[in-house]
Amino acid sequence: MTVYKTISQVEKNSLESGGQKLRYSPTEKIGTIIVDNFPELGRLTAMRFLEWTQRNPGGVISLPTGKTPEFFIKWCNYFLTNWNRKKTCKELEAGGVDPARKPDMSTFHFVQIDEFYPIRSYQQNSFYYYVHQYYLKGFGLDPAKALLINPDEIGLEKGESLYSVWPDQTVDLSLRTRHAKTKLEARQKRVLQSIDQFCHDYENKIIALGGIGFFLGGIGPDGHIGFNIEGSGHFSTTRLTKTNYETQAASAGDL
Numbered sequence: 001m002t003v004y005k006t007i008s009q010v011e012k013n014s015l016e017s018g019g020q021k022l023r024y025s026p027t028e029k030i031g032t033i034i035v036d037n038f039p040e041l042g043r044l045t046a047m048r049f050l051e052w053t054q055r056n057p058g059g060v061i062s063l064p065t066g067k068t069p070e071f072f073i074k075w076c077n078y079f080l081t082n083w084n085r086k087k088t089c090k091e092l093e094a095g096g097v098d099p100a101r102k103p104d105m106s107t108f109h110f111v112q113i114d115e116f117y118p119i120r121s122y123q124q125n126s127f128y129y130y131v132h133q134y135y136l137k138g139f140g141l142d143p144a145k146a147l148l149i150n151p152d153e154i155g156l157e158k159g160e161s162l163y164s165v166w167p168d169q170t171v172d173l174s175l176r177t178r179h180a181k182t183k184l185e186a187r188q189k190r191v192l193q194s195i196d197q198f199c200h201d202y203e204n205k206i207i208a209l210g211g212i213g214f215f216l217g218g219i220g221p222d223g224h225i226g227f228n229i230e231g232s233g234h235f236s237t238t239r240l241t242k243t244n245y246e247t248q249a250a251s252a253g254d255l
Contacts, residue, residue, distance in 0.1 A: 007031065009096035010048045042071020045216065047095040050079060052214045053103035059213040060206075062111040065130040066254070068218030073134050080105070080139065105140040109209055113217065114227045115149040116255065117195075117240060118162040118169060125254045126151075147205055155194025165191050173242065192240070199238040222246040 007015075007022060014033055015022060022031040035041045049072070053059070063069060080102075082088040089099035112131050121128040128150050136143050151162060165187055172188065176196070180186040206212065217225045222244065228236055229244045243251075 008048060008051050010044070010051045011096075013094070013096040014044055039071045042069075042073075043075045044095075045072045046075035046079060047092070047097050049076065049214065049216065050092075050103060051097050053105070053108065054098060054101045056213055057104060058107040058109075060109045060111060060209045060211065061214045061216075062113050062212045063135055063216050064113060064218045065127040065134075066218065069134075069216065072216070073138065077138060106142045108141060108145065110135060110141050110146040110148075111206060111209075111212055112146070112148045115151065116251075117151050118166045118171065119151055119255075120162060121150045121152045147202065147209075149202075154198050155191035160187075171240075173240070195240050199240065202238045220247055221250045 011022075011033060014035075018034070020034065022033070023029070033044070035044055049061075053061075063072075079088060079092065079097075083092075083099070083102045092099040110131070112127065115127045119126045123129060128148060131146070131148060132143075135141055136146060156162070156165065165184075167184075171192075172185075173192070175185060175189040175192055180189045219225060220227075220229075222230055224230070224232075224247065227241065227243065227247070229241075229247060232241075
């Protein structure tokens with residue numbers, strides 16, 4: 001008999017239906033659930049997320065952007081839209097979710113994981129736009145309870161734009177530690193200082209919320225999570241940092 005001490009009912013049901021163990025000792029140290037395909041992964045993740053929201057109303061969630069959550073989003077929308085239908089109730093119950101308790105998505109606080117810079121917030125390939133389209137609007141989250149990263153609002157003075165500050169779209173991070181040589185560099189240095197302050201304040205706002213209760217992240221081509229590429233510190237916080245070649249290559253099609 002398998003004893004489940006730290007996993008959810010959704011995870012337990014998935015393991016038992018597939019005849020799997022959470023980990024196979026002594027080789028495996030991390031619990032793993034294997035599914036047959038990406039749509040099924042999205043379905044399982046959506047159920048695990050909804051199970052968490054039932055148990056933690058008003059909690060703090062942070063969800064990914066890009067291609068990773070495509071089926072997660074589709075399944076969440078399906079369950080939330082069709083919650084009271086008999087077929088959906090049976091699916092939820094079979095998966096380990098209580099169909100009698102539809103979560104109120106407007107109660108949750110949302111934290112944006114990351115963003116490219118400099119990119120206009122209204123561009124359809126920005127994460128800011130993605131979050132608004134698929135999570136705030138799509139899931140019915142409250143925009144007033146969302147911590148977002150809007151490049152158009154960080155450090156820019158009246159009359160300035162991302163293009164006027166970064167005309168060639170190149171951000172020289174060395175300006176953090178050296179003197180500006182031109183008027184343009186002086187402007188860029190000021191904006192960089194504002195971004196660093198924004199990142200510091202962003203961390204404090206997350207702490208004030210009590211931390212992130214449910215985090216869902218994708219793994220980049222080099223194994224990174226949230227742009228924490230190889231070489232990032234174990235205790236890295238929100239910051240403006242360079243991307244590596246693997247991340248640039250994977251994102252090239254969208255950018």
